Amino acid sequence: MAVYTQVDDQTLAEFLSQYDVGEPTSFKGIAEGVENSNYLLETTKARFILTLYEKRANPADLPYFLALMEHIAKAGLPAPLPVHDKAGNALKTLKGRPACLISFLTGVSVNDTGPEQCAALGAALAGMHKATADFDQTRPNDLSLAGWHTLAGKIGDRADEIEPGLTALIREELAYLDAHWPAEGSLPAGTIHADLFPDNVLMLGGKVTGLIDFYFSCTDFLAYDIAVCLNSWCFDDAHAFVPVRAKRMMENYDILRPLTATETKALPILARGSALRFMLTRAYDWLNPVPGAVVRPKDPRDYLLRLKFHRTVSDAAQYVV
Ligand SMILES: Nc1ncnc2c1ncn2[C@@H]1O[C@H](COP(=O)(O)OP(=O)(O)O)[C@@H](O)[C@H]1O
Numbered sequence: 001m002a003v004y005t006q007v008d009d010q011t012l013a014e015f016l017s018q019y020d021v022g023e024p025t026s027f028k029g030i031a032e033g034v035e036n037s038n039y040l041l042e043t044t045k046a047r048f049i050l051t052l053y054e055k056r057a058n059p060a061d062l063p064y065f066l067a068l069m070e071h072i073a074k075a076g077l078p079a080p081l082p083v084h085d086k087a088g089n090a091l092k093t094l095k096g097r098p099a100c101l102i103s104f105l106t107g108v109s110v111n112d113t114g115p116e117q118c119a120a121l122g123a124a125l126a127g128m129h130k131a132t133a134d135f136d137q138t139r140p141n142d143l144s145l146a147g148w149h150t151l152a153g154k155i156g157d158r159a160d161e162i163e164p165g166l167t168a169l170i171r172e173e174l175a176y177l178d179a180h181w182p183a184e185g186s187l188p189a190g191t192i193h194a195d196l197f198p199d200n201v202l203m204l205g206g207k208v209t210g211l212i213d214f215y216f217s218c219t220d221f222l223a224y225d226i227a228v229c230l231n232s233w234c235f236d237d238a239h240a241f242v243p244v245r246a247k248r249m250m251e252n253y254d255i256l257r258p259l260t261a262t263e264t265k266a267l268p269i270l271a272r273g274s275a276l277r278f279m280l281t282r283a284y285d286w287l288n289p290v291p292g293a294v295v296r297p298k299d300p301r302d303y304l305l306r307l308k309f310h311r312t313v314s315d316a317a318q319y320v321v
Pocket residue numbers: 002030032033034035036037038049080102103104105106109199200210212213214215
């Protein structure tokens with residue numbers, strides 16, 4: 001459960017008086033997520049999510065994230081719509097933290113990532129990439145190569161507390177990625193979600209009803225988003241890769257936005273980078289728990305296993321056979 005900052009009733013009432021959203025009828029901390037504090041708010045008018053931005057969120061990036069969500073929602077895709085207060089502001093301050101009220105989307109966070117769900121994901125991801133083609137704001141991906149080096153430096157040799165030999169493996173992998181990561185301009189780029197894990201996709205009856213948690217979104221290779229989804233959707237509970245999931249996801253993505261041959265060829269290296277990225281953030285959080293926070297840290301070793309798998313892949317065709 002991720003609640004780092006507690007909000008009491010009186011503070012909430014004062015905050016809500018700045019909006020035209022009705023009176024609160026229920027307010028609960030949400031039992032998922034690891035990055036920010038999230039509350040489900042029900043009022044006499046509607047349901048909302050109240051987010052207080054924590055640790056990794058850079059306040060300077062928040063206007064970008066909110067504008068992006070608004071752009072996607074207005075394009076007719078199921079993204080949360082930021083709620084503006086009576087003075088027209090969406091980004092506010094609560095308990096000394098940046099905060100925002102966003103619309104509540106119906107649906108259930110995906111927990112079965114079978115082929116049908118992966119197919120629906122592929123179409124939704126391509127739809128998002130198409131809908132953001134005319135989004136004119138940009139944000140560098142601060143969790144790409146340079147950011148991985150910074151994180152690895154902060155973790156240092158404590159990585160061996162997670163698994164003996166991990167420090168050396170991280171060093172070796174970073175050297176490989178430095179030498180092989182695609183150069184800027186070599187692959188189609190645009191706005192990516194960058195964290196489209198199953199818990200950030202809501203579905204009902206097999207249909208995508210919500211794309212949420214845009215707080216790592218940035219401008220990067222579009223195919224990197226596919227690599228993130230290969231990692232987070234296409235492995236089973238025993239961390240074995242399931243090619244039929246990848247096949248259905250990529251087939252459906254391709255219908256809306258066909259991948260170029262260069263993008264397909266780059267998938268193994270993008271998947272290696274993406275596996276390392278999530279292993280590093282998880283490793284950092286594992287080794288540096290936030291005192292007093294209500295949060296369930298995620299296991300970095302799951303992504304170490306994925307990384308080891310991608311190291312055996314020399315051709316993207318191996319992902320779909
Ligand atoms: N707009 C929304 N509509 C419905 N549920 C949401 C919405 N935003 C977040 N949630 C719920 O809150 C949980 C945590 O949100 P998330 O943005 O993933 O948090 P974090 O950034 O801390 O990881 C989600 O798994 C989902 O259950």
